Amino acid sequence: MITITNLVKTYGSGAKATTALNGIDLEIAKGEIFGIIGHSGAGKSTLIRCINMLERPTSGSIRIGETDMTKLGKTQLQQQRRRIGMIFQHFNLLSSATVYDNIAFPLKLVRTPRAQIDKKVNQLLELVGLTEHAKKYPAQLSGGQKQRVGIARALATDPDVLLCDEATSALDPQTTDSILRLLLDINRKLGLTIVLITHEMHVIQSICDRVAVIQGGVIVEQGPVIDVFLKPQQPVTRDFINRESENAEALDDAICAPHAESARTVKVTFIGDLTYQSIMSQTVKETGVDFAILQGTISRIKETPYGQLIVRFEGDAANIRRTLERLVEQRLEVEEIEA
Amino acid sequence: MNKGLDFSQVNWEEFGKATVATLQMLGYSSLFTLILGLPIGIILFLTARSSSAGARTVYAILAFIVNLLRSVPFIILIIALLPFTKFIVDTQIGVRGMIPPLVIGAAPFFARLVETSLREVDKGVIEAAQSMGASTNQIVFRVILPEALPGLLAGFTITVITLISYTAMSGLVGGGGLGYLAVSYGYNRYETSVMLVALVIIVIMVQIIQMVGDRLVAHFTRR
Numbered sequence: 001m002i003t004i005t006n007l008v009k010t011y012g013s014g015a016k017a018t019t020a021l022n023g024i025d026l027e028i029a030k031g032e033i034f035g036i037i038g039h040s041g042a043g044k045s046t047l048i049r050c051i052n053m054l055e056r057p058t059s060g061s062i063r064i065g066e067t068d069m070t071k072l073g074k075t076q077l078q079q080q081r082r083r084i085g086m087i088f089q090h091f092n093l094l095s096s097a098t099v100y101d102n103i104a105f106p107l108k109l110v111r112t113p114r115a116q117i118d119k120k121v122n123q124l125l126e127l128v129g130l131t132e133h134a135k136k137y138p139a140q141l142s143g144g145q146k147q148r149v150g151i152a153r154a155l156a157t158d159p160d161v162l163l164c165d166e167a168t169s170a171l172d173p174q175t176t177d178s179i180l181r182l183l184l185d186i187n188r189k190l191g192l193t194i195v196l197i198t199h200e201m202h203v204i205q206s207i208c209d210r211v212a213v214i215q216g217g218v219i220v221e222q223g224p225v226i227d228v229f230l231k232p233q234q235p236v237t238r239d240f241i242n243r244e245s246e247n248a249e250a251l252d253d254a255i256c257a258p259h260a261e262s263a264r265t266v267k268v269t270f271i272g273d274l275t276y277q278s279i280m281s282q283t284v285k286e287t288g289v290d291f292a293i294l295q296g297t298i299s300r301i302k303e304t305p306y307g308q309l310i311v312r313f314e315g316d317a318a319n320i321r322r323t324l325e326r327l328v329e330q331r332l333e334v335e336e337i338e339a
Numbered sequence: 340m341n342k343g344l345d346f347s348q349v350n351w352e353e354f355g356k357a358t359v360a361t362l363q364m365l366g367y368s369s370l371f372t373l374i375l376g377l378p379i380g381i382i383l384f385l386t387a388r389s390s391s392a393g394a395r396t397v398y399a400i401l402a403f404i405v406n407l408l409r410s411v412p413f414i415i416l417i418i419a420l421l422p423f424t425k426f427i428v429d430t431q432i433g434v435r436g437m438i439p440p441l442v443i444g445a446a447p448f449f450a451r452l453v454e455t456s457l458r459e460v461d462k463g464v465i466e467a468a469q470s471m472g473a474s475t476n477q478i479v480f481r482v483i484l485p486e487a488l489p490g491l492l493a494g495f496t497i498t499v500i501t502l503i504s505y506t507a508m509s510g511l512v513g514g515g516g517l518g519y520l521a522v523s524y525g526y527n528r529y530e531t532s533v534m535l536v537a538l539v540i541i542v543i544m545v546q547i548i549q550m551v552g553d554r555l556v557a558h559f560t561r562r
Contacts, residue, residue, distance in 0.1 A: 052470055054466060054469060054470060077472075078472040078473070078474060079472060080472075081469075081470060081471060081472035082471065082472040084470070086467070086470040086471075088463060088466075088467060090463050092461065092463035092464050092466065092467035093464070093467075094464060094482065094485065094486060095461075095464075095486060095561050095562055096485040096486050096488060096559070096561055097485070105468075105471070105481070106471040106472070108481070109471060109472065109473050109477055109481070110472075137561040138561070139561055139562050153471075157471070157472075163470075
């Protein structure tokens, strides 16, 4: 759907030049929700704005379907942009227009007949749950409602792609969740490809299928969210994940706590249906070892349940080894942690 | 020297005519100031933020002319423009003779106010319109002007009030209206009461225009 090849964006020239993006390659599939996470200044905002040419890349190409965005003339670009919806951190609604007129705006740009506009806007108002607010002005709405207007406006021209530029960063946690649910809902109902950028792992975890981690203008890690989340390879990725749980230090203390020489500390990961089964207790019953849970999470990534426990097994060394083998046989992932 | 305030000297019929003349000067000059100043303001706004060298040259030239006209005191501008005025309206005095200098004096001022209020429009909203495939024309007429409307109305109100003081000044050099009455009777003939009445009428005009302007601004402000 979207293919980004060797994308470079440099601001300024000569000695003062700064490189925002330094050779980005990404492949985003049709119908998926693709998340890009990075700290501020990592280049994520520049990257998403290059997709619809709000920023002109210095070099490289961006193909959406068959169209190379970097090679379009002014008019062609305007046409192509109607196939790409975009929502913003600060909503960017017309303060002088009502909710209804804001949503109708992209349709009026292409001189859609009034009856058709009316039908479409009413559908969208219903989709985002703002039917009774149609005549209000943006200043009369809450942040979450404003973003719903933004989403409805972005969908008015039936785009194939929706770009979300920090769409939930200005919202409180509850409103963030309701907006994320709406995005997921739209993705399912309309088969829309969604590209979002964020600095919150929570957003990625809630709705994304795949994620790319950007740092210093390059993608340092990417893959299905569940893989990146449970087995982060890069320090920056671990940092994002730990920031969410804020328990890395607590774990260090737990691992260093006094324990028997033969004890072994492991990270056990359950994915999918395994999460809710009593595999651990059955296994230790069989092998006769004890265990202490040092830290643990049972949660979901998008719709997939997962569990991750840091466990210290204690007892006879051979039995511990057998326990670990049994866990692996039952499709749990086991990774030993050095004390 | 001071005859005291004797309102029997005041010729009310003459005041009626003078008020109408002032309102005519004000009405026409406001209209033409709007017609001339608004596009210049839009061009200043668009060319100032453009990345093309050609556009920035246009900005530099236009900004220079605007600054030049704004730095000439109005009373001198009237005199300097006499030949031009003669050419445009075929007279240099009266209501008609004052309209060209009034417009040339006020339009650059209004254009700068327009430019400033257009700059106040949220860049994010303009960017959102770009992302929806809006052309530059559509962005100007459907986004920037509607969003800037309260600021434009406030700027226009200030401009009209400035024009009132200009019309009064024009009384010194052959313009008609209240300014002429105030100068020729009030100043030259020491008829203080005439000057006072002219002043009161002008103050009332300013108050009414400011009030109407404020009401309009409030009506169109949606923030």
